[in-house]
Amino acid sequence: MDFVINSLPLYWEGALLTIRLTVFGAALAFVLAVVVGTLGTMRNKAARAVAMVYTEVFRGVAALVLLFWFGNSLQEITGFRLETEFAAILALGLNVGAYGAEVVRSSINAVPRAQTEASIALNMTWWRRTRLVVFPQAWAQMLPTFGNLVIELMKAxxxxxxxxxxxxxxxxxxxxxxxxxxxxxxxxxxxxxxFLFAQVLIVLVRLLERRANRKLGRPTDDSLLGLLRPPSIGTTTGGAR
Amino acid sequence: MEPGNEPLIKFDKVVKKFGDNVVLDGLDLDVNAGERVTLIGPSGSGKTTILRLLMTLEHVNGGTIWVGGKPFSHMYRGDQLVPANEKYLREHRKTIGMVFQQFNLFPNMTVRKNVTEGPVHSLGVPKEEASERAVELLEMVGLADKIDAHPTQLSGGQQQRVAIARALAMRPEILLLDEVTSALDPELVAGVLDVLREIARGTDITMLCVTHEMGFARDVSDRVFMFDAGRIAESGPPEQIFGDPREDRTKSFLKAVLEHE
Incomplete structure (x- = not known):
């Protein structure tokens, strides 16, 4: 027990790096997922091609090898050395972002076509339609899977x-x-x-899920305990009524 | 053609196919400004497709649609007619509004936002003004007290009345009504139809309704089009279509529908 108490400061220092990598890695993965995932839903072939290449490449390579590559190999071919921590964030963010992009793409595509049609009837541009109508509805659908991905990233x-x-x-x-x-x-x-970090992440994602569902006028379980257990059926199912 | 005599909407030999299924087969159709037109006929006869083509939710496979004397499904490049691009469609569909069978309100917005987002973002109406207009329109449809509610808190009939207010907020010249009472519980239908009668009485908006409500069709229409298999089987004033139909197809259709009522 003495060992545990005495060694906690050192553990904490290591944990701080784990947290930093998780936060920045997740931020990078999120931005990539939203941008690439949205490109994947566009009618433009070039946009879809970019999305497909990114997703398939970074989903298909081992995160560990990607890490070695950014940490070591990149310097050999370019002579440019990435700061090690940055290399780690890049490898993790690019890898998880590829999974996230698929989540974003499928969630956007799961928003009923009728919602898009209603926004065309109001003569909205693609950008306005995506930002005001489609994405907010897809968001509620993405969150549960994003919760999984951020925990995967943390463990990675x-x-x-x-x-x-x-x-x-x-x-x-x-x-x-x-x-x-x-x-x-x-x-x-x-x-x-x-384990504790994972619980914190789960609670944060559940809070976001609640907010998203409330905005869609769906019933939410607002108890404190509800943050630790999976939402009941019917509170997170995606798509508009 | 004299400007005064020109129809507001003109379908010129319009063809629409879904795969091998020919839904409209060289359709000609004229609607005059301010006219109230009802499209009746069996499912799959192409009525809804006509509205969807006008809202640019579908695009023609042949022929041309004209609105206000200008090409609508197409645009001029030099003196050639080519399929209209998105920019052209955005400019020209401004004058058209649509109400859908399933309401299609935005669930992530309050009633107020549903009614104001279109004018604010597509027409550049100041927020204040759009909001005042939303209150007026919601009063007209009898839902002023629901302005801060979410669509999920409303009944189907209430949602549909909000959807009508949302379409009117765009100040359309042409209003497309696609089976707007078909998804409603029977006791909610009357409230929605009353609102539409009110619009027909109080405005000069050109209306195209696809409906199975024959009583409503009789009351508000100037002309009724009977569709069958992508063609107009018969058209005329409601008294003639409902009172003295000439075509057997119309007779059998009306008999089946009216018996059901």
Whole structure:
């Protein structure tokens, strides 16, 4: 127990990097997902091609190899060295963004065609229609899957020690290597840390889901406990009535 | 042609296909300014397609649609008629409004927003003005007290009346009504039809209605078009179509519909 209490500051330092990578990685993934996912819904062939190439390339490569590539290989061909932490954010964001783009694309396509037709009848431009009518409705549908993806991203940050970053996993591993405590304890602390972060992320996404559903005039479970359990059937189903 | 005699809407040999299914087969149709026209006929006879072509939700496969003496489905490039591009359509469909069978209100907006977003974003009407107009229109349809409600909190009939207010907020010259009472519970139909009668009485908007409400068709129409298999089987004033139909197809259709009522 003494070990746990004494080592917490070091764990926390590693955890801060894990959090930073999660926040910036998720921000990058989100922007990519929205932009590329929207391109994928356009009638313009070039836009769709760009979306497809990005999605297939970055969904199809291992995040770990992408990490090595940005961390090491890029320097060899361009002579330009990315800061290691930036390389990690880039690798994770590009990878998860590709999954997110598919979520955005399918959610936008799931908004009933009738909604688009109503906005054409009001003579809205593509941009206004997407921003005011289609995206806000698709948003409620994206959120549950975005919740999964951001947790996946958070857990994927555990690979960054392989390009020399000291995150939560690396701190635990260093404790094991220096044999200051048994392996059961050092990794258990890390496991609990990841679990707690995941819970925080889930609660944040559920809060966003509630807000989105309320805006669509759907019933929401407003209890505190409702933030920790999956919403009941009928509160998150997408599409307009 | 004299400007005064020119029809407001003119379908010239319009063809519309969905795959191999020919929905409109060389249709000619004229509607004059201010006229109230009802389209009746069996499902799949092409009535709704006519409205959807006018709202530019579908595009013709042949022939041309003219509105206000100008090409509508097409535009001039030099002196050639080519299919209209999005920019041209945006400029020319401003004068047309549509109310849908399933209302299609925006669920992410309050009633007020539903009614003001079109004028504010498409016509550049100042927000204040659009909001005042929304209040007026909602009063007309009897829903002023629901202005801050969400569409999901309204009954079908109320949603449809909001949808009518939303279409009128664009100050259309032509109003397209696509089976606007078909999705409603029977007791809600009358309220919606009353609003439409009110519009027919109080404005000079050109109206094209696809409807199965024969009583309403008889009351408001100047002309009734009986459709069958993508062609006009018969057309004329409502007294003639309902009182003394000439075509067997019209007779059998009316018999089936009126028996049901």
């Amino acid at each position: 940050t555990a690979i960054v020690s392989l390009i020399g970053l000291t995150d939560l996993t690396k701190v635990a591993d260093d404790f094991r290597a220096s044999a200051v405590a048994d392996t059961f304890t050092v990794y258990s602390v890390a496991l609990v840390g990841y």
